[in-house]
Amino acid sequence: xxxxxxxxxxxxxxxxxxxxxxxxxxxxxxxxxxxxxxxxxxxxxxxxxxxxxxxxxxxxxxxxxxxxxxxxxxxxxxxxxxxxxxxxxxxxxxxxxxxxxxxxxxxxxxxxxxxxxxxxxxxxxxxxxxxxxxxxxxxxxxxxxxxxxxxxxxxxxxxxxxxxxxxxxxxxxxxxxxxxxxxxxxxxxxxxxxxxxxxxxxxxxxxxxxxxxxxxxxxxxxxxxxxxxxxxxxxxxxxxxxxxxxxxxxxxxxxxxxxxxxxxxxxxxxxxxxxxxxxxxxxxxxxxxxxxxxxxxxxxxxxxxxxxxxxxxxxxxxxxxxxxxxxxxxxxxxxxxxxxxxxxxxxxxxxxxxxxxxxxxxxxxxxxxxxxxxxxxxxxxxxxxxxxxxxxxxxxxxxxxxxxxxxxxxxxxxxxxxxxxxxxx
Numbered sequence: 001x002x003x004x005x006x007x008x009x010x011x012x013x014x015x016x017x018x019x020x021x022x023x024x025x026x027x028x029x030x031x032x033x034x035x036x037x038x039x040x041x042x043x044x045x046x047x048x049x050x051x052x053x054x055x056x057x058x059x060x061x062x063x064x065x066x067x068x069x070x071x072x073x074x075x076x077x078x079x080x081x082x083x084x085x086x087x088x089x090x091x092x093x094x095x096x097x098x099x100x101x102x103x104x105x106x107x108x109x110x111x112x113x114x115x116x117x118x119x120x121x122x123x124x125x126x127x128x129x130x131x132x133x134x135x136x137x138x139x140x141x142x143x144x145x146x147x148x149x150x151x152x153x154x155x156x157x158x159x160x161x162x163x164x165x166x167x168x169x170x171x172x173x174x175x176x177x178x179x180x181x182x183x184x185x186x187x188x189x190x191x192x193x194x195x196x197x198x199x200x201x202x203x204x205x206x207x208x209x210x211x212x213x214x215x216x217x218x219x220x221x222x223x224x225x226x227x228x229x230x231x232x233x234x235x236x237x238x239x240x241x242x243x244x245x246x247x248x249x250x251x252x253x254x255x256x257x258x259x260x261x262x263x264x265x266x267x268x269x270x271x272x273x274x275x276x277x278x279x280x281x282x283x284x285x286x287x288x289x290x291x292x293x294x295x296x297x298x299x300x301x302x303x304x305x306x307x308x309x310x311x312x313x314x315x316x317x318x319x320x321x322x323x324x325x326x327x328x329x330x331x332x333x334x335x336x337x338x339x340x341x342x343x344x345x346x347x348x349x350x351x352x353x354x355x356x357x358x359x360x361x362x363x364x365x366x367x368x369x370x371x372x373x374x375x376x377x378x379x380x381x382x383x384x385x386x387x388x389x390x391x392x393x394x395x396x397x398x399x400x401x402x403x404x405x406x407x408x409x410x411x412x413x414x415x416x417x418x419x420x421x422x423x424x425x
Contacts, residue, residue: 021168021169030188032158035071036071037071065185069140071158072158072162074126074155076159078123078156079178080271084268087321087322101331123159123160127151165177174409174412175412179405182267186402219400219403222370223399223407224403226258226370227262227404227408230255231258234251237250237252256359260364263401263404265315268318269375273314308376309376311372311376315372320364329357333350333356334349336348336352
């Protein structure tokens with residue numbers, strides 16, 4: 001029974017401490033999400049979020065911090081943006097790519113530090129843009145220069161604090177810290193969304209609710225299938241004699257995941273897709289051609305077919321891009337050759353790297369198309385049925401993140417149990 005597994009987990013002292021530590025950090029995160037910034041009236045914000053769904057989507061992924069104008073209102077958005085920029089810069093500056101790929105753990109640590117430094121100005125810039133937009137739309141009252149500066153510093157500090165919490169989870173807890181914080185933010189909004197659906201229940205929209213439930217079940221099954229799917233490349237090791245002992249002569253396999261990038265492409269694409277709507281709303285009140293262009297962009301992104309097509313393309317693009325940055329077939333082939341390993345029927349070295357690249361592209365195509373489909377299913381359903389339910393809009397992406405994070409965390413717990421020879425999940 002499942003509760004026996006839970007009992008086994010909590011019998012292990014260090015694993016129990018890790019899980020309780022993560023839960024404690026998530027409680028701190030949720031408490032901070034409900035602490036509003038001082039000196040700002042938030043009464044008109046609810047009406048604003050009802051009018052502009054794009055900000056409702058941002059609010060969903062920050063766990064309601066934006067709607068409350070909390071001290072962590074930006075969530076981890078600036079950090080994610082900084083990571084995207086740093087990954088893109090590796091393609092432009094060879095020195096950055098060398099630091100990330102060739103200098104080992106120290107290089108990756110240095111690369112991450114650059115991303116954290118970049119997060120600070122991005123958080124201040126996004127904080128100012130968001131507060132200025134709220135003022136322009138009348139969602140909050142006019143802010144004095146002193147109040148604006150203090151608010152910008154507060155939200156930037158909130159994002160930095162969340163980065164630190166994410167690091168604590170990754171280092172001292174279990175699971176990926178950033179993913180778990182995003183997961184907690186989404187889950188925290190689920191009861192609120194269910195309540196809103198019940199309040200606004202309309203029998204005429206019953207088909208949309210049936211579609212939503214069906215879509216959710218399909219997504220959950222698909223995410224589990226894709227996340228657990230992998231292509232195993234056989235690897236053999238040549239026999240070597242050292243002294244009086246013989247080493248090698250064994251066969252194993254190198255697993256290539258169907259979706260090696262996880263939910264990162266979805267989060268990256270979503271961060272990019274939110275910018276046009278935000279900018280259009282920010283500049284919408286301007287006069288002349290700027291206002292007209294902003295309104296045209298806003299109307300374009302409100303079209304579910306256009307939005308879906310761009311979103312799909314970005315998800316597929318980021319899936320290939322992120323995998324190319326984090327998975328290097330040449331490095332793997334070189335390491336295999338150094339250890340005396342080879343793929344049967346393939347020459348070691350360059351031929352092995354080319355073979356892995358070929359297999360990875362074929363496997364990755366399935367994962368990329370799946371992620372893209374999950375991302376745009378809500379928009380497609382809205383375009384076909386003519387029904388626009390906010391739950392549809394967020395359903396695919398949020399479910400994908402929730403299920404993926406749960407699977408990854410369970411996988412890490414399973415590994416911890418295997419180390420101690422306990423029965424696993």
